[in-house]
Amino acid sequence: MPGEFYIEGKQAKVDLSQIIANLAGLSAKVDTLQTQVDKLEGLPPGTDSVVADWQIAEADVISIGAINMRYKLHSLLLSIHNLTGTVITVRLYMRVKGVERKVYEQAFNAAMDPPGLWVVNGTVGIHEALRVTLQSNEVADNGQAVDYDFILEAM
Amino acid sequence: MSLLISPGANILASIKAKTDNLPADPASQELTASADQAAGIKGQTDKLAGAVPVTGSATQNWQTAEADVVTIGVDATRNKLHDLSLNISNLAGTVVTVRLYKKINDVERKVYEQSFNATSDPPGLPIINGTWATHDLIRVTLQSNNAADNGKAVDYDCLLEAM
Numbered sequence: 001m002p003g004e005f006y007i008e009g010k011q012a013k014v015d016l017s018q019i020i021a022n023l024a025g026l027s028a029k030v031d032t033l034q035t036q037v038d039k040l041e042g043l044p045p046g047t048d049s050v051v052a053d054w055q056i057a058e059a060d061v062i063s064i065g066a067i068n069m070r071y072k073l074h075s076l077l078l079s080i081h082n083l084t085g086t087v088i089t090v091r092l093y094m095r096v097k098g099v100e101r102k103v104y105e106q107a108f109n110a111a112m113d114p115p116g117l118w119v120v121n122g123t124v125g126i127h128e129a130l131r132v133t134l135q136s137n138e139v140a141d142n143g144q145a146v147d148y149d150f151i152l153e154a155m
Numbered sequence: 156m157s158l159l160i161s162p163g164a165n166i167l168a169s170i171k172a173k174t175d176n177l178p179a180d181p182a183s184q185e186l187t188a189s190a191d192q193a194a195g196i197k198g199q200t201d202k203l204a205g206a207v208p209v210t211g212s213a214t215q216n217w218q219t220a221e222a223d224v225v226t227i228g229v230d231a232t233r234n235k236l237h238d239l240s241l242n243i244s245n246l247a248g249t250v251v252t253v254r255l256y257k258k259i260n261d262v263e264r265k266v267y268e269q270s271f272n273a274t275s276d277p278p279g280l281p282i283i284n285g286t287w288a289t290h291d292l293i294r295v296t297l298q299s300n301n302a303a304d305n306g307k308a309v310d311y312d313c314l315l316e317a318m
Contacts, residue, residue, distance in 0.1 A: 023185035030192045037199045042233045042318040045290040047260050074235065074288030077266055079259040116259055116266030122285040147260035151233065151288040153318070 039154045042074070047149040053142040054083065058091065058135040062148050067095075070127045070155035073120055078134070079147035080108065081115035085138030090119055095128040110136075125155070202317040205237070210312040216305040217246065221254065221298040225311045233290045233318035236283055241297070242310035243271065244278035248299035253282055256294040263294070273299075288318065 052059035061078065065071045080088055092104035108117055119132070134146055215222035224241065228234050243251055255267035271280055282295070297309055 020185065023189070027185055027189050027192075030189050030196070034192050034196050037196045040199055040202070040318060042288065042290075045233070049260050074286065077257065077259050077264075079262070079264045081262075081264060114254075114265040114268050116257065116264035118266045121283075121287050123288075147262070147264075149257075149259045151290060153288075 042151055042153045045149065045151050047147070049145040049147040051143060051145045052134075054088075054134055054136040054144065054146070055085070055139050055142050058089070058133045061132040061134050061146055062150070064130045064132065064150055064152065065126045065128065067128055070125065072153040072155060073124050073126055073130065074122075074151045074153060076120035076132070076150040077148065078117040078119055078132070079115055079149075080110050080113075080117060080134075082144040082146070083110040083136055083138065083141045085110050085136035085141050087137040088113075088141075089135045090117060091133045091135075092119070093131040093133065094126065100131070110138075110141075120150070206234075206315040206317060208312065208314050210310070212308040212310045214306060214308045215297075217251075217297055217299040217307065217309070218248070218302045218305050221252070221296050224253075224295040224297050224309055225313070227293045227295065227313055227315065228289050228291060230292055231290065233288065235316040235318060236287050236289055236293065237285075237314045237316060238281070239283035239295065239313040240311070241280045241282055241295075242278055242312075243273050243280060243297075245307040245309070246273040246299055246301070246304045248273050248301035248304050250300040251304075252298045253280060254296045254298075255282070256296070257289065258291045273301075273304075283313075 046062070046064070048062075050061050052061075064073060064076070078090060086109050088108045088110050090104075090106055090108065091102055093100050094103050095101070096103070104119075106119075132148070209225070209227070211225070213222075213224045215224075227236060227239065241253065249272045250270050251273050252268060252270045254265055256263050257266050258264070259266075267282075269282075295311065
């Protein structure tokens with residue numbers, strides 16, 4: 001008919017709202033998927049140094065992770081190149097059933113062992129803060145810097 | 156939304172009035188955004204397949220001095236190192252020392268040292284037999300106590316996964 005559009009099958013109205021709603025739902029799921037997948041990239045590495053009086057008493061080097069946060073700890077290295085103690089004790093503490101416990105202790109000899117200590121050389125999952133301490137038997141180690149380097153991946 | 160146009164009306168004006176009120180193609184926008192995200196996800200999940208295995212050999216005068224076997228990883232790039240094996244089948248030293256060096260707080264430090272006996276230990280040395288993440292270079296060196304090992308080839312094989 002002149003002056004009118006003829007639309008096949010009288011489909012004058014195409015309702016896209018259902019498709020759009022489904023796409024929005026899909027988009028929300030993709031957002032969730034991307035958030036999770038992006039975690040595989042890992043967090044920016046933590047690397048720095050800390051100074052303490054290592055001989056006077058066991059002292060904190062670094063605390064890794066956070067309470068109620070799941071992480072994979074892929075590597076933890078300490079450098080004791082500034083120390084001279086023959087008994088350098090590294091300890092790790094973590095909450096077990098809500099109470100912090102010592103979960104690792106190993107002694108190294110700064111005069112013989114490599115300066116870089118490969119304390120965690122695999123992957124360990126944590127959901128609490130992991131506290132790293134160090135102690136030396138040498139007075140000269142007081143006031144010296146200990147370096148650390150670690151890689152976390154959020155779960 | 157109807158595209159029916161009254162007879163006698165200005166057809167072009169009516170079409171414009173109708174089309175001006177159409178939504179700005181939200182379906183297409185959603186699809187474009189999802190496709191971009193999917194590409195990002197694919198880029199990340201493709202890494203799970205691991206990088207092409209690195210395998211080769213190094214020939215050095217192992218007894219003259221500690222020498223590099225291979226350097227693994229890339230500076231300021233996060234990788235998971237899943238395996239590092241060395242083959243010392245060509246060596247005869249009774250003290251074959253393997254060392255690993257890695258930066259800690261930006262300065263390279265020795266982080267591992269272990270000695271093997273080429274005459275009694277297995278020829279293949281599984282130096283890293285788990286997963287270790289690195290965001291820097293790992294330098295692998297070897298040294299022998301036997302002059303006959305100079306000029307011999309040491310094989311290496313490692314598997315990296317980009318993070």
